[in-house]
Amino acid sequence: MKPKLSLCWIRRDLRLADHRALFEACCVSQSVAVVFVYDTTILEKLKDKNDRRMTFINKSLQLVDQKLRDKGSALITLYGDPCEEIPLLATRLSVEAVFCNRDYEPSAKERDKIVADLLQSKGIAFHSYKDQVVFEGLDIATKTGNSFRVFTPYKRAWLEKLAIEDIRIFRPNLKKLTPIKYLKATLVSRTLNDIGFQNAKIWLEAGEDAAQKRLTKFLKNIDNYEKIRDLPGEGGTSGLSVHLRFGTISIRSLVREAFKFKSKGSKAWLSELIWRDFYQMILDRFPNIVEHTFLPQYDQIKWPGSNAHFNAWKEGRTGYPLVDAAMRHFNATGWMHNRLRMVVASFLTKDLLVYWRRGEQYFAENLLDYDLAANNGGWQWCASTGCDAQPYFRIFNPVNQSKKFDPKGKFIRNNVPELAKFTDKRIHWPHGATIEEQKKALCMMGKDYPRPIVDHSLQRAKALQLFKSIKNNLVN
Ligand SMILES: Cc1cc2nc3c(=O)[nH]c(=O)nc-3n(C[C@H](O)[C@H](O)[C@H](O)COP(=O)(O)OP(=O)(O)OC[C@H]3O[C@@H](n4cnc5c(N)ncnc54)[C@H](O)[C@@H]3O)c2cc1C
Structure with missing residues (x-):
């Protein structure tokens, strides 16, 4: 007799280990089939058919x-719209729950x-679980029961609340997996090409075993994290x-590991x-942050920056070495170090x-790790429009950031090779080099490397003015 089935629908949790939904499904079902939907409502919006993320997901x-x-x-x-595909599959396999x-x-x-309602109308249950985060929604709330808007007290409350149960391992009973003979009719092999994408080059291995390997390697040096985390080189x-x-690794497993060490790192x-x-x-x-600034007054800012400057930023030809190195490395790999994300976002805004x-x-279009929550949070932090953001009057100096975080110019040299022959001191601001120094470095400013497209101190003053004008408007 065919066993009664449940479906475990995986989305941003592409693993089997320490997987809450799969664990829960295996606990209560006779048999569990695992399904993934290539969501055409998302895929149709991806312009680049070489999208690195598709390669990572596919692998x-x-x-x-x-x-x-x-x-x-x-x-x-x-392959299709999950709002149609999941209820269809659930009916076809006569599953009891998703x-x-x-x-x-x-x-x-x-x-x-939508999926839950459709399933319910067919008498099929829909169960969703917290897995992607340790605490969600109002798990961590202020004394008045509201959401925190500032990180430090949120973190304090997070640490106070954390109990062993919050980071337990959810080990699914894989003996409950539905035998392949019951799934045959639903198994369609699909290559990336079949769904309109090509295999892209990615710099890291996909899959949960690769994630574990990366974690193991990182843990060997975790104690030094605090000292070197800001150095992109x-x-x-x-x-x-x-x-x-x-989700090729569980967040709970990372928190468990972090607690095994007692260092500053x-x-x-x-x-x-x-x-x-x-x-x-x-x-x-606060889902309206997708459309609006977290601090509503800053929705009014009319940013005067030009297309030409935006394009120079994207292409890594602003004349600011660390910014250019970061953007060129990003374009080549789809990844950027956190310090550099802050530097380039601050520079753009x-x-x-x-x-x-x-x-x-x-x-969003190019980050391999693109995540709406972290990306929006990061950008609003840098633009000073977000919750607990960088105050608008504290503006990074891109040259000082370069001297501090890439002191020997290692990252710049690797990514802006035309500057490689400048000395450690000059590389952060080669525009200050004499003609002789430029000749010696085989790199003439304005010819081999762009002159700075803006003057930092002038632009800093304009940025301050832009924010002050909003503040003044509010007062008047
Ligand atoms: C403008 C901007 C945009 C960003 N966009 C994204 C994004 O789309 N996706 C993304 O995952 N991160 C984003 N971040 C946060 C951060 O830059 C990356 O998470 C980090 O660089 C990833 O490298 P790592 O895994 O080696 O981090 P580690 O330093 O090893 O940190 C461990 C993990 O903590 C989380 N983390 C670290 N820093 C942050 C942070 N500031 N905010 C939220 N989570 C963090 C990440 O999941 C990260 O993998 C952004 C930051 C900025 C300033």
Whole structure:
């Protein structure tokens, strides 16, 4: 007799280990089939058919499929609108319930509501679980029961509330996986080409085993994290954001690991994981940040920056070496170090006075670890329009940032090779080099490397004026 089935619908949780929804499904069902839907409502918006994220997802899914096949089951992959595909599949397989992990993006919440309602109308249950974060929604609330808007007290409350149960391991009973013979009719093999994409080059391995390897490597050096995390040339961060984004590793497992170490480094790293929870909570509780600034008064700013400056920023030819190095590295890999994200976002908004949404969008299109919550949070922080943002009057000086965080110009040399022969001192601002020095470095300013497209101190004054005018408007 055919066993009674449940579906575990995976979305941004492309793994089998420590997986809450799969665990819950296996606990209560006789048999569990795992499904992923290539969501055409998202894919149709991706302009670049070489999108690196599609390669990462596709490879991770192949590995999930392989692990399922090792256990005698297989991954069902569908292509279409999940609001139609999931109810259709559920009916076709006569499943009793669909299990998934919660996603806090407004469009995902809407999708899940539609799917849940459709399933319910057919008598099929829909169960969703917290898995992507340690704490969600109002799990962490102020004394008055509201959401925190400032990180430090949120973090304090997060740490106070954390109990062993919050970071427990959810080990699914894989013996419950539906045998492949019951799934055969639903198994359609789909290559990236079949769904209109090409394999792109990605710099990191996909899948949960690769995520574990990366974690193990990072943990060897976690105690130094605090000292080197801000130095883009040193590779001192975990590089796990892509795995976290697609759920090839569980956030609980990272928090568990962080607690095994008692160093300043591990505490600083844990703090970053809490920032991740914080921004997910902000997106969940204040979804209007997708369309508006968190601080409503700054929606009024008319950013005067030009298209030409925006294009120079995108292409890494602003004449500011660290900014150019960061953008060129980003264009080549789809990844950027956190310090550099702050530097380039600050430069775009406060030096070029370009509307921050344009930068947010460029990152959204190209970041391999693109995550709406963290990206919007990061951009609004840098543009000084967000919750607990960088105050508008504290503006990064891109040359000082370069001297401080890439002191020997290692990152610049690797990514702006025409500057490689300048001395450690000159490389941060080669425009100050004499003609002789430029000749010696085989790099003439304005010919081999662009002259600065703006003057930092002038632009800084304009940025301050822009923000002050809003403040004055509010007072009047
Ligand atoms: C303008 C801007 C845009 C950003 N866009 C994204 C994005 O789209 N996706 C994304 O994952 N991160 C984003 N970040 C946050 C941060 O830059 C990356 O998470 C980090 O660089 C990833 O590298 P890592 O995995 O080596 O981080 P680690 O330093 O090893 O940190 C561990 C994990 O903590 C989380 N984390 C670290 N810093 C932050 C932060 N400031 N906010 C939220 N979570 C954090 C990430 O999940 C990260 O993988 C953005 C930051 C800025 C300033």
